[in-house]
Amino acid sequence: MTTPESALPMVVPATDLPARVRIHEVGARDGLQNEKTAVPTSVKAEFVHRLADAGLTTIEATSFVHPKWVPQLADAEDLFPQLADLRGIALPVLVPNQRGLDRALALGARRVAVFASATESFAKANLNRSLDESLAVFDPVVRQAKDADVHVRGYVSMCFGDPWEGAVPFHQVVRVCKALRDMGCDELSLGDTIGVATPGHVLELLSLLNEEGVPTNVIGVHFHDTYGQALANTYAALEHGVTTVDASAGGLGGCPYAKSATGNLATEDLVWMLQGLGIETGVDLGKLTATSVWMAEQLGRPSPSRTVRALSHQE
Template sequence: MTAAGLPMAVPAQGLPPRVRIHEVGARDGLQNEKGVVPTEIKAEFVHRLADAGLATIEATSFVHPKWVPQLADAEQLFPLLGDLQGVHLPVLVPNERGLDRALALGAHRVAVFASATESFAKANLNRTVDEALAMFDPVVSRARESELHVRGYLSMCFGDPWEGPVPVAQVVRVCRALLDMGCDELSLGDTIGVATPGHVQSLLAELNEEGVPTDRIGVHFHDTYGQALANTLAALQHGVTTVDASAGGLGGCPYAKSATGNLATEDLVWMLQGLGIDTGVDLGRLSATSAWMADQLGRPSPSRTVRALTHQEQ
């Protein structure tokens, strides 16, 4: 380790020179908190993440407050982020009403949240997979008409707590439907963290075979079985350059109880910097931000890198 608390950079063959981190802590992370985080703290969290160099920070969700009360302050939060320059602030929109709310506040990037499995579509959206896609179709169409960038999240891409392993062809079908609908990019979610590297590369290869280009794909891994970084590396070896992560490892999934925390952004940045891959992120500032947020939440950060760097500073 270097004196500055960073890994020694030793590039590996066949990896991209730069990776875009899609930071989800302020939305995917905080929506799983038992208590409601004050709006001002959320706003400061996003500002600190931006100051650490993250250029894509998912800000909030325009889901009905009944379903996600932790993000009921979306209308109050989003205007507090208007001073951020050069930072993309995507928001989740579950339906046309959510899109209306996002448009009213001037959002430029939105995301819809689909499922690869019937069981999770029912639990999360109270619809079948095809019914959910039909619901998203006008949302994506209207968003594109308004010149918004649209991301399509796809959960349960590798395993489902009710259905078990998910067939690759099943995932590919829904991915293809989201792209045909007009989504600009996809985020492949390992919602319960059961993926392994071979499975990741198999799915990516099959997506390519079915006409889904790698540059339209992002990956979103959970660390339930300690596989998130290994799976990320497998995706990078395939050419993926967009990786979702959550500052401090915050988050899970409120509708899948076996889902534990997201891949910690600090752990991801540590690996990428060690591989000589550019992210634009200042690991020291990011780690300090996550330690600060952990203090706000009243518990230690789950991120191993945050704990290690914080311990070194004491």
């Protein structure tokens, strides 16, 4: 699909925002982990290849979690070797523990991610451990990964709100972020897992993290669109200087342990906004839209992305 010029946003460059944003594409992992039926490995592999062809350079490929917990990603060992031809593409994988890291390293993974929580309730629901117990599990995982010269991303979920605990105190989020940095995480992703954040909330948390020694250049943001705030929150993060934004092609995904969480920020919606602001992403919106239309066909339902629907005339 080639996007006609008439279907591209008018570019009005913003002088106070980053010149370039790196999109951390999570559709193949976070987007597909919630599907009721397993997506064939061959479809996943083609999905990742199509995303790379659209210009995405960081594509989270899969998770090396026990199949009992996320059966949709039980094919990690089969999938990852099928992506070996993607030269120059970062392919992070999620590793929940030592065993997951060992499996990933055995297949040659060079970028991994651990998934922490800012709240006790979500740590127990998602990790079956207390917050401190989960951090204790991640510590040797991160250190071993760094010893192997592997890039480590630390996800922090429930940074802005929790379905059981409500609003999350800033100090809890800061404590977990600092703990992950102290372990050796190269990058942090702040997750609005249930989509309750608003722009002022985002700016306040980012400022507090800076004050506590966590620099903006190691921070990425991961917004869900439950209340339609994902793009507004992303814009606030850009104003603060954040240059890494998580998004999911077609708006796929949510969270299996937080029932109120709807889909991730759609990559196409993000690219439309960034293009209009004159911010470089390297992404071909037409190819990306075509990829999400194709994936929606594989899943048997229309894409929830507004931009995909507008450009492809999906109903």
